[in-house]
Amino acid sequence: MTFIFDQVMDRSHTDSAKWELYGPDVLPLWIADMDFATAPVITEALHQRISHGIYGYTQPGKDLEQLIVDRCRERYQWEIQAEWIVWLPNLVSALHIATRAYTTSDESVIAPVPVYHHFLIAPKNADRELVQLNWTDRDGVPVLDLEELDARLARQESKEPRLLLLCNPHNPNGRVLSQAELQELEQFCQKHNLIICSDEIHCDLILDKEVRHTPFASLSDFAREHTVTLMSASKTFNLAGFASAYAIIPNAELRARFQQVRDGIVPPPDMLGFIAAKAAYSEGGDWHEALLEYLRGNHDYLLQAINAIPGLTMKPLQGTYLAWIDTSALGLDDPQAFFLEAGVGLNAGAVFGDKDYVRLNFACPRSVLEEAVGRMAAAIAARG
Structure with missing residues (x-):
């Protein structure tokens, strides 16, 4: 076609x-939405569901969650389980949930700067100190300056960090961190005992055919047990107008804390968001x-x-x-x-x-x- x-x-x-x-x-x-019509199979699936005429409370369905499990395995060689998936209307809310769920007012939040602005807003709204992880130029390529941040933390210039908000692929500089870079970052996180909230919403929008996306949580046992991974079909398939996203949280304790902050405040995705995501992942x-x-x-x-x-x-x-x-x-x-x-x-x-x-x-x-x-x-x- x-x-x-x-x-x-x-x-x-x-x-x-x-x-x-x-x-x-x-x-x-x-x-960040595209001026392109989405995949015709998505439009067809939406028309079919709308024609039913009853639009009650809707669950994602086991088939959609299995599509996510299969997608992570096939595209990223990352084995996940359906029960690790926590549904959300969008990933902006997840940044705010994670900040509140995993830090106290006596702790700080690390974020790479420049970065998508909600990474800066979430700590501020939760009255948390933001610690900047700066980018530095290495042979014309922006890289995270972990050495400089480590030196600042050693001087105790901020409150004890507890959470790292990661954006990979990065918005706005477009970097897709290599596995070596991610492993270096993982060592930093281990050293400082950090929880990682990794926004990977652009993971299916890789332009450079020489690079591949690696989910941070797939790196090691430590990464799996300390990472909240954020994903959605919305950016890839131009579905931002639908409320549909999800967090993948292997660690049961972290998942419970995340859900406790979410429940009653942040609604689940809507019916059409589920339908669109299922069509996107299965036929798009x-x-x-x-x-x-x-x-x-x-x-x-x-x-x-x-x-x-x-x-x-x-x-x-x-x-x-x-x-x-x-x-x-x-x-x-x-x-x-x-x-x-x-x-x-x-x-x-x-x-x-x-x-x-x-x-x-x-x-x-x-x-x-x-x-x-x-x-x-x-x-x-x-x-x-």
Whole structure:
């Protein structure tokens, strides 16, 4: 089957958060949903369920949970059990649950910065101290500076850390941590007796064919017993409008603590979220592979186009469809506002922890991406 990703779809009158924030004169390349129709098998499954007419309380079903078990084994050589799965409406809530479930006010939370902004919000909302794990450049590649953090912890510059919030593949810099990097991080976590909450929502969006995703929990016995792994079909299959995600928690005590904080506050996924996830995991493979090839093409175009614009720099992404663009050479006070004035809506890097960057979502038809890049280039050229 041929899937068409070049088609520009009209998302007006759909209450799209992405398209209605700025209005018709701005191309919105910010929030992480794709401007592509999802896999037809998913749409067909939803139509079939809707036609039934009764929409009562719905469970995930053992077949969906078995699909997740099989997927983890086949894609990541990671053996899990269905009873380890804890259902959630989204993974943002899981970051907040984990922060409250596994730390006290006398302990701190480590997160890599820059990072998706809810990694910064969750500790703040729980009145927990945030300890930054900084990125450093190694031969042009961003890597986690564990040595620098270890030195700071040895000087006791913060409260005792208890939880590491990990994002892999990383949002926003697109790194897919290698197994060697993950093992180094695991040794750090063992040394400091940390619980790890690993957001792996972009694990099926690997652009670089030379790398593979390794779930942190699959590394060792320690990793398995100390890790909460967060996954969802939502990013891969463009289902963000449905409430459907899950945590995989092998350790029974950690699972109970997580569920205790969740229950009564965070609802389970909705009926359509379950239906969509089941169709995606059981029949969406061909669409997924076609999507990856289209995203790789967009990435390669964007990488060349952005680096040809004076003052902008972009490094190759290993995963995600979210480009992390360095604007520091332009000396802009507010890069996001500058490009918004030019008719391109991007995420401000300051939200993630670096004001000199913007984040650009290139999961859109190539013509839209080309128009956006043209507007950005023209705005910079007009500065003189």
